[in-house]
Amino acid sequence: MRNQAPVLAPLFRSEAQALLLSELLLTAEELSMTDLAERAGLPYPTVHREVGRLLEAGLLVDRRVGRTRLIRGNEQSPLLAPTREILLTVTxxxxxxxxxxxxxxxxxxxxxxxxxxxxxxxxxxxxxxxxxxxxxxxxxxxxxxxxxxxxxxxxxxxxxxxxxxxxxxxxxxxxxxxxxxxxxxxxxxxxxxxxxxxxxxxxxx
Missing domain, CATH: 3.30.460.10 (Beta Polymerase, domain 2)
Structure with a gap:
């Protein structure tokens, strides 16, 4: 089911994408890829692939702290606020x-x-x-x-x-x-x- 668009939120390309965005945008936390995979209950390769897409879209940003890559929502993106509102309702x-x-x-x-x-x-x-x-x-x-x-x-x-x-x-x-x-x-x-x-x-x- 994780590779299908979620019934509650067909605007997202997959359930995995909706879960990842929920963890990052609704808590306003900065998470490593490993922590994000654990919190969302997703395989690491799936997280890596979906985060890459969302970084390219400008909805997320990342930074390096030593060898750790930290991910968070991009507060400069005009899509952040409406996406957050949708996520509040569905996930x-x-x-x-x-x-x-x-x-x-x-x-x-x-x-x-x-x-x-x-x-x-x-x-x-x-x-x-x-x-x-x-x-x-x-x-x-x-x-x-x-x-x-x-x-x-x-x-x-x-x-x-x-x-x-x-x-x-x-x-x-x-x-x-x-x-x-x-x-x-x-x-x-x-x-x-x-x-x-x-x-x-x-x-x-």
Whole structure:
């Protein structure tokens, strides 16, 4: 799917391009190629190829610090602001939620599910009106709701959180079975099957 134009953002040539630009333009960070590949979850050769295209287009700039090549958005490009606005709507939730949840203790797993995740993974259908977020852990519930309100304001779609304890997330309910059977976008700690995998590994050990 990474080589196809994303359903949520057909203006971008590929999902990889949208992911890379999201990491660079929505966080305003300066990242090395290796860090960028890790953050976007992409193979290094793909990152190298896509960054090269975006540098040629003038949307990104780079500089050398020793042997490290650092990449960032080109603030002088007239395309930067409109591209950032598009990214906030289509891929911004993943980047912004991950960054915000990093400041909340007790989060074990977090992922997007529902129609937004399905469209992002290439499944056809109507544009999503909102974003479904699952957060699992022993955590400050109000902090999660605050993060969702802030991200909602930024991306122009309501982020609906479902918050579960680790014990609740391991139950075999119809709702959880449906979540596990459909596409998700991992944000932190793996998707809905991560807990089952961890539990099986622990029993095997």
């Amino acid at each position: 911004g939730p993943v980047v912004l939620i991950r960054e915000a949840l990093a400041g909340i203790g007790g989060v074990e797993n977090a992922f997007l599910f529902g129609s937004f995740a399905a469209r992002a993974k290439g499944e056809p259908g109507p544009p999503p009106n909102d974003i479904d977020l699952m957060v699992i852990g022993s955590l400050d519930v109000q902090a999660v709701y605050r993060v969702c309100r802030e991200v909602s304001d930024s991306v122009g779609r309501i982020v609906n959180p479902t918050i579960m304890s680790p014990e609740e997330a391991e139950e075999q309910t119809g709702f959880l079975e449906e979540v596990r059977a459909n596409p998700v976008i991992e944000i932190y700690g793996g998707g809905p099957d991560a807990r089952a995998t961890d539990a099986g590994a622990a029993e095997g050990g």
